[in-house]
Amino acid sequence: MAEYITQAGFPIKRPRRMRTDDFARRLMAENQITVDDLIYPVFVLDGNNKIEAIPSMPGITRKTIDQLLLELEEVTQLNIPAIALFPVVEAAKKSLGAEEAFNPEGLVQRAVKAIKEKFPQLGVITDVALDPYTVHGQDGIIDDKGYVLNDQTIAVLIQQALSHAKAGADIVAPSDMMDGRIGAIRNALEQGQYINTKILAYSAKYASAFYGPFRDAVSSAANLGKADKKTYQMDPANGDEAFHEVALDLQEGADMVMVKPGMPYLDVIYRVKQNFKVPVMAYHVSGEYAMLKAASANGWIDEKKCVLEAMVSFKRAGTDAILTYYAKEVAHWLNKY
Ligand SMILES: NCc1[nH]cc(CCC(=O)O)c1CC(=O)O
Numbered sequence: 001m002a003e004y005i006t007q008a009g010f011p012i013k014r015p016r017r018m019r020t021d022d023f024a025r026r027l028m029a030e031n032q033i034t035v036d037d038l039i040y041p042v043f044v045l046d047g048n049n050k051i052e053a054i055p056s057m058p059g060i061t062r063k064t065i066d067q068l069l070l071e072l073e074e075v076t077q078l079n080i081p082a083i084a085l086f087p088v089v090e091a092a093k094k095s096l097g098a099e100e101a102f103n104p105e106g107l108v109q110r111a112v113k114a115i116k117e118k119f120p121q122l123g124v125i126t127d128v129a130l131d132p133y134t135v136h137g138q139d140g141i142i143d144d145k146g147y148v149l150n151d152q153t154i155a156v157l158i159q160q161a162l163s164h165a166k167a168g169a170d171i172v173a174p175s176d177m178m179d180g181r182i183g184a185i186r187n188a189l190e191q192g193q194y195i196n197t198k199i200l201a202y203s204a205k206y207a208s209a210f211y212g213p214f215r216d217a218v219s220s221a222a223n224l225g226k227a228d229k230k231t232y233q234m235d236p237a238n239g240d241e242a243f244h245e246v247a248l249d250l251q252e253g254a255d256m257v258m259v260k261p262g263m264p265y266l267d268v269i270y271r272v273k274q275n276f277k278v279p280v281m282a283y284h285v286s287g288e289y290a291m292l293k294a295a296s297a298n299g300w301i302d303e304k305k306c307v308l309e310a311m312v313s314f315k316r317a318g319t320d321a322i323l324t325y326y327a328k329e330v331a332h333w334l335n336k337y
């Protein structure tokens with residue numbers, strides 16, 4: 001008789017026993033998603049009273065500051081702790097030097113001021129990277145061969161981050177993947193007395209095709225054309241390399257680290273959390289959102305169940321908070337429990 005069968009003829013252990021009842025399943029659940037885990041990314045447009053649909057991201061829109069403030073009523077009522085702000089910059093304001101990135105009266109800077117004035121408790125995260133502001137759609141300043149210049153880019157990122165802090169951003173989030181930018185930005189923030197402005201470092205950001213719909217949303221896809229970001233964003237084949245990137249950013253003063261994209265990189269999230277025990281955020285990116293939306297729209301998957309399963313998977317992997325375009329829907333679903 002097999003070893004797992006007792007002499008009396010029954011299995012020595014029955015893990016199914018604890019799965020028999022709903023109450024027992026609830027008691028032994030190891031992880032759960034709550035509204036406190038959510039960060040909602042939003043796209044802001046210049047002008048007034050405009051809302052534009054993003055075809056590859058059903059349910060997500062680009063909107064002007066006045067309209068965004070209306071949406072944020074709902075976001076704050078849902079008790080979502082924070083938003084991440086992304087600008088749609090008009091072509092005329094893009095340049096090789098990305099000067100618009102640190103315009104004190106720029107779109108992001110004005111949006112941050114307006115949001116913090118109306119919703120002082122809502123955490124506002126700004127993206128520190130130059131891709132919305134460059135004519136070529138790369139995240140930095142390029143040389144004549146198109147190579148993104150690290151240190152020249154950092155000089156601009158510092159000014160951008162300072163202008164965000166000055167406008168009232170709670171968290172600046174460098175998503176550019178230049179080497180050494182966390183230390184440089186931390187130093188500038190300290191010098192400027194922005195000692196409590198937090199840094200969320202996109203430390204392990206991969207050169208991913210899952211960013212496609214986002215590039216439509218901020219209309220940088222056309223600028224980027226056939227080019228890619230492989231000389232600064234990480235190779236999806238690499239896991240160990242993420243350790244080095246995270247270690248450096250922490251050493252340089254990052255308060256939180258990010259892994260991006262999300263679901264295809266749960267192993268990276270897990271390893272980073274296990275190894276460093278620091279706040280780890282994950283970005284459930286636009287392409288992941290688009291896949292779930294498209295399959296749901298076709299009736300091929302149960303949207304609510306699949307999304308909540310994805311969210312708890314992030315928690316299981318060790319994520320402290322998740323940037324997701326599903327944040328509002330998840331908050332609504334959780335409220336109905
Ligand atoms: N620095 C740009 C940036 N910040 C966030 C995203 C992608 C987010 C998403 O796909 O949802 C990107 C795109 C990119 O690196 O090309």
Ligand SMILES: [Mg+2]
Pocket residue numbers: 177178179180203245248249
């Ligand atoms: Mg790095």
